Amino acid sequence: LPLGLCSMFSTTKVDSELVGFNQSDDDDENEEEFEFDIISDETVSEDVQTISKLLKDCGSNRKELREKLEQCDVKPSNELVVEIVSQARNDWETAFTFFLWAGKQQGYVRSVREYHSMISILGKMRKFDTAWTLIDEMRKFSPCSLVNSQTLLIMIRKYCAVHDVGKAINTFH
Structure with a gap:
């Protein structure tokens, strides 16, 4: 059966307490998308709050979002980008707009994650x-x-x- 192919690529779930993260529960059951709960760096935590508020304030206005991102003084980091993209995961355009903005910022290089x-x-x-x-x-x-x-x-x-x-x-x- 061709659909059996899909089950060949599923992986077992891991006890989230053992590895320190939680799985998103709003996605397909065979997926491993993880949302990190603890942000260790206080600056990153403040930056997450700043960007989260900015995303919320702009709503679906992508032009305004791009302008506000350009005006903010937040320096993207790998931790910040993962957290913001995770928060915006149900609005791909917002997540992608932020992802693209971060990639253009001096000193930031995207990782595989x-x-x-x-x-x-x-x-x-x-x-x-x-x-x-x-x-x-x-x-x-x-x-x-x-x-x-x-x-x-x-x-x-x-x-x-x-x-x-x-x-x-x-x-x-």
């Missing part, structure tokens, strides 16, 4: 072309690509979630 978070959100919202664009961007990193098996597994799971077994298989190959 941020890419995976954003790719997962885009896949969940069926924005597969945009997700593949990010994967292509990950491939261009020097000296080596940031794309790994987990990157492709995210895409396979997202295709399986929408019952597009053909694209899941193509991603596997």
